[in-house]
Amino acid sequence: MPELPEVETVKKALAPWLTGRKVRRAGRVDAPEGPKYRGLERAAGQRIEAVTRLGKFIVMPLSGGDELVVHLGMTGVLTGEEPRDHVRVLVELEGRSQSRLWFRDPRRFGRFVCLGPGEREHLPTLARIGPEPLSDAFAVGAFAAALGKTRVAVKAALLGQRVVAGVGNIYADEALFRARIHPETPSSALARGRVAKLHAAIREVLSEAVADGGTTLRDYRQVDGSRGEHAERLMVYGRDGAPCPVCGRALVRTVIGQRGTTFCAHCQRR
Numbered sequence: 001m002p003e004l005p006e007v008e009t010v011k012k013a014l015a016p017w018l019t020g021r022k023v024r025r026a027g028r029v030d031a032p033e034g035p036k037y038r039g040l041e042r043a044a045g046q047r048i049e050a051v052t053r054l055g056k057f058i059v060m061p062l063s064g065g066d067e068l069v070v071h072l073g074m075t076g077v078l079t080g081e082e083p084r085d086h087v088r089v090l091v092e093l094e095g096r097s098q099s100r101l102w103f104r105d106p107r108r109f110g111r112f113v114c115l116g117p118g119e120r121e122h123l124p125t126l127a128r129i130g131p132e133p134l135s136d137a138f139a140v141g142a143f144a145a146a147l148g149k150t151r152v153a154v155k156a157a158l159l160g161q162r163v164v165a166g167v168g169n170i171y172a173d174e175a176l177f178r179a180r181i182h183p184e185t186p187s188s189a190l191a192r193g194r195v196a197k198l199h200a201a202i203r204e205v206l207s208e209a210v211a212d213g214g215t216t217l218r219d220y221r222q223v224d225g226s227r228g229e230h231a232e233r234l235m236v237y238g239r240d241g242a243p244c245p246v247c248g249r250a251l252v253r254t255v256i257g258q259r260g261t262t263f264c265a266h267c268q269r270r
């Protein structure tokens with residue numbers, strides 16, 4: 001599933017193309033009516049003022065006060081080239097060049113909606129999203145305080161999007177490995193020094209992955225169709241049974257909050 005680096009890569013490609021363009025029409029294509037594609041008709045006639053990212057959401061404020069919000073889900077891809085199938089949303093822009101944005105999403109876990117002012121409650125994760133990890137808003141002190149309030153496993157806390165935005169299964173495993181923290185450690189049991197290590201590790205892994213254009217394992221593609229190149233630099237994610245890059249012992253897999261989790265039982269102690 002696309003996480004912060006993948007969504008950031010998509011955002012960077014969309015921004016020069018879409019910023020300032022006026023929407024001629026937006027709507028569902030091969031998709032049922034429902035909350036995943038709500039309100040799109042309202043975008044017509046409004047100008048896209050910016051292309052921004054909040055956690056794993058792409059947010060495009062519109063000149064009339066609404067906003068287009070996209071979550072890529074598992075398999076969602078935004079592209080300027082007409083896909084062969086599984087098109088869920090089409091946004092047509094005024095002007096001649098590159099005037100169509102397609103949202104292809106075979107498994108339909110993604111969302112593409114137009115929200116009015118105050119309507120973010122329709123997307124609870126967005127309405128209560130935590131600080132951006134690569135911004136100054138992500139401070140060690142506040143991160144420690146947020147983790148201190150919950151007993152859930154630190155891996156699950158990272159996935160929850162409230163203590164920090166944009167981290168999903170891949171980068172949670174990678175950051176916990178770098179910080180040498182066992183993923184099942186209760187969040188509130190982490191000493192301040194370990195929280196500081198985790199904070200630094202999160203920023204490191206995300207920055208490196210952004211520089212690589214994200215991680216393509218299966219479905220994720222950049223807007224031009226190319227793959228993200230970070231997969232070969234992953235140290236633990238998806239490598240259970242392979243040797244730990246630090247100590248050489250076999251990496252192990254467990255399940256935390258219904259998500260597969262890979263770690264080194266030797267390097268990552270509770």
Ligand SMILES: [Zn+2]
Pocket residue numbers: 244245246247248249264265266267268
């Ligand atoms: Zn190890």
